[in-house]
Amino acid sequence: MKTIKSKILLTYVGVTILALVLSWFFTSIRISDYLEGLTKERIKSATRQIVNYLVSDSIDNYNNLYNKIKIISSLNDTRITLIDSVGKVWCDSDIDIEKIDTVENHKNREEIVNARNNHYGFSKRFSHTVHKWMIYYAEYYENPLHIGDKKIYYIRTSIPIITINRLGTEIKFILGISAILSLIIIFVTSLQISEWMTKPLKNLKDFALDLKNGFYKRRFHVDKKDEIGILAETLNQLAESIENEKSEVERLESIKKEFITNLMHELRTPLFVIESSLETLQNMNFADIEKVKEFVGKASNQTKRLHKVVDNLILISKLRTGEQVVNLRSLKATDFIKKIYDDYKEIIEPKNIEFVLSINAPDDIKILGDKQLLSYALDNLLDNSIKYTQEKGKIELSLSTDDGHVVFIVSDTGKGISQNELKKITEYFYRPELDHNSKTGGAGLGLAVVKEIIRMHNGALIMESELSKGSKFGFKLSISK
Ligand code: ADP
Numbered sequence: 001m002k003t004i005k006s007k008i009l010l011t012y013v014g015v016t017i018l019a020l021v022l023s024w025f026f027t028s029i030r031i032s033d034y035l036e037g038l039t040k041e042r043i044k045s046a047t048r049q050i051v052n053y054l055v056s057d058s059i060d061n062y063n064n065l066y067n068k069i070k071i072i073s074s075l076n077d078t079r080i081t082l083i084d085s086v087g088k089v090w091c092d093s094d095i096d097i098e099k100i101d102t103v104e105n106h107k108n109r110e111e112i113v114n115a116r117n118n119h120y121g122f123s124k125r126f127s128h129t130v131h132k133w134m135i136y137y138a139e140y141y142e143n144p145l146h147i148g149d150k151k152i153y154y155i156r157t158s159i160p161i162i163t164i165n166r167l168g169t170e171i172k173f174i175l176g177i178s179a180i181l182s183l184i185i186i187f188v189t190s191l192q193i194s195e196w197m198t199k200p201l202k203n204l205k206d207f208a209l210d211l212k213n214g215f216y217k218r219r220f221h222v223d224k225k226d227e228i229g230i231l232a233e234t235l236n237q238l239a240e241s242i243e244n245e246k247s248e249v250e251r252l253e254s255i256k257k258e259f260i261t262n263l264m265h266e267l268r269t270p271l272f273v274i275e276s277s278l279e280t281l282q283n284m285n286f287a288d289i290e291k292v293k294e295f296v297g298k299a300s301n302q303t304k305r306l307h308k309v310v311d312n313l314i315l316i317s318k319l320r321t322g323e324q325v326v327n328l329r330s331l332k333a334t335d336f337i338k339k340i341y342d343d344y345k346e347i348i349e350p351k352n353i354e355f356v357l358s359i360n361a362p363d364d365i366k367i368l369g370d371k372q373l374l375s376y377a378l379d380n381l382l383d384n385s386i387k388y389t390q391e392k393g394k395i396e397l398s399l400s401t402d403d404g405h406v407v408f409i410v411s412d413t414g415k416g417i418s419q420n421e422l423k424k425i426t427e428y429f430y431r432p433e434l435d436h437n438s439k440t441g442g443a444g445l446g447l448a449v450v451k452e453i454i455r456m457h458n459g460a461l462i463m464e465s466e467l468s469k470g471s472k473f474g475f476k477l478s479i480s481k
Contacts, residue, residue: 005198012190013183020179024172031171036135039159040122043137046076047157051139054147054155062097065147069093076157079130082147083138083154087112090150094130103129112154115140132160200228207235216243262429266309266443270302277302305442312445315376316428319452326456327370330480333406334363337399340375344382344397352391360400367406368480369457377453380446381410381473387442388471389414402476409462409474417465425463426451450475 050072059065073080073093082091087107089095095103106112114121115138127134136158144151207220216239220232277299286292318324341357348355378397385395393413400407417425421432431444454461454475465471 003198004201005194008194008197009187009190012193013187016183016186020183024175024179027175028172036124039135040137043078043135043157043159044120046078047137047139047155050076050078050080050157051145051155055145059147062091065091066097077159079134079158079160081106081154081156081158082150082152083112083156084151085144085153087154090152092129106154106156109136109138109156111136111138111156112140114138115154115156127158130160134158134160200224200232204228204232204235207232211235211239211242216240216246259428262444263313266429267306270306270309273302274299274306309443309445312443312449316445316449316452319456326373328368328457329371330366331369331371331374333361333365333367333399333408334359336367336371336374337397337408340378340382341397348382348386348395351386353386353389354392354394356394356396358396358398358400360398361406362401365401365406366480367477369477370453373453373456377450377475378408378410380450383442384446384473385410385412385414385471388412398474401479404479405476406479407462407474407476409472411470411472411474413470416467416469416471418467419465422463422465426461447473 053072054068059068069080069082069091070093078093080091080093081089083106084090087105087109089100089103089106092100092103110123110125111121114123120137120139123136125134125136126132136156138154138156140154141152144153145155146152204220207218210218218239219236222229222232222236277295281292281295281299284292284295315324319326337357337359341355345355382395382397389395389412395410395412398407398409398411400409417432424430425432426447427444428448429444430448431442450473451461454477457475457477459475459477462472462474462476
């Protein structure tokens with residue numbers, strides 16, 4: 001796998017090498033041009049000196065001329081060629097006297113042609129005569145130079161290009177050294193830059209891998225506001241939401257498990273009583289009518305309890321899924337509560353419990369509600385009060401108003417509930433420890449149903465209680481116009 005670090009490194013080094021090669025290339029061309037220019041100047045002034053020398057000196061024979069030319073040539077590090085009007089080479093410092101006649105006619109050589117046209121001319125080519133790359137310079141004299149007894153029309157000097165290259169090589173060497181140095185510097189700096197850039201990325205990668213492996217509690221320390229900082233912050237938020245989701249899923253899972261366990265228990269207990277009562281009845285002497293009544297009664301009570309559990313569960317489920325439609329109608333609160341009071345008066349008073357109705361609200365006050373469901377809610381609250389209030393106790397059903405709301409309360413002087421229990425009382429199947437297996441205890445679904453009904457009415461549940469003193473359960477709904 002190619003890491004970002006190595007990619008950055010390669011890119012930096014690659015770009016630097018490319019830049020160096022390009023600058024090397026262009027600098028070389030420039031240097032070569034410059035050196036060529038210098039060489040041309042040099043060859044031009046050298047030629048001037050040579051001409052002056054040759055013209056001023058007295059040369060009596062060819063050998064004498066040849067030797068002189070050779071000396072000047074070696075002093076100036078140049079090749080000197082003397083050419084007559086038709087292009088014949090008459091004397092050349094690099095060619096032996098004996099071979100001079102075999103030299104090719106120079107009339108059409110580029111520098112000679114140029115000189116003929118412009119008085120002087122340059123050219124650059126490989127000399128087959130001396131087997132070297134040369135730069136040539138020629139001057140043309142309309143009035144020929146008189147050297148010895150000869151008339152010289154062209155004088156040509158040349159320098160091997162190797163001279164240029166040698167000077168260039170030194171400069172190129174310096175360039176090469178600085179290229180290597182800059183390459184090292186770039187390598188070290190880019191190594192550090194890539195390290196500096198990729199370190200947070202590497203940490204971020206480790207963090208993301210941790211998240212992938214389920215360590216959702218880990219957080220990335222963000223101290224920068226750059227792209228990496230934003231990415232890290234986003235990953236932190238992601239980890240947090242996953243963590244929350246996970247604990248929510250776990251919570252729901254445990255609620256589900258607890259619900260099923262409680263449900264099984266609530267169904268099994270009455271079924272067991274019903275089953276054993278029926279078995280007892282089967283083997284019973286029916287003459288003992290009191291005993292028969294007792295067991296039929298037991299079976300009947302448990303069937304009712306079972307029925308209630310199932311009814312409550314079905315209602316909660318329907319309300320939650322929306323299958324049970326909430327029929328919101330305008331209800332006159334006073335009429336509604338009076339009707340309930342009348343129904344319960346007959347049930348409560350025979351139990352030797354005082355039952356009071358208190359109305360502290362205008363007679364025509366209205367609410368928007370589902371009459372059936374709200375009655376069911378109040379039924380549950382009243383049933384509880386009856387269950388948990390002893391004889392000579394008091395139950396009060398009240399209606400009042402409070403800041404745009406109608407408040408329904410069932411209060412009793414019953415056994416009350418502790419504050420701790422009160423917090424959990426609306427959970428499914430929840431019943432305080434003391435109530436378990438007691439005759440009074442239902443399945444612990446009544447208040448859960450009330451809560452659901454009030455929620456569907458956008459109302460608020462009211463629960464207040466004090467152990468051994470009594471309780472207040474109720475709800476408030478918005479006043480309707
Ligand atoms: P259940 O069907 O068992 O009555 P609820 O959800 O209606 O279930 O009530 C849950 C528990 O809350 C009851 O078991 C009881 O312990 C307590 N409770 C409810 N109402 C009262 C009340 N008025 N006085 C004392 N305890 C109450």
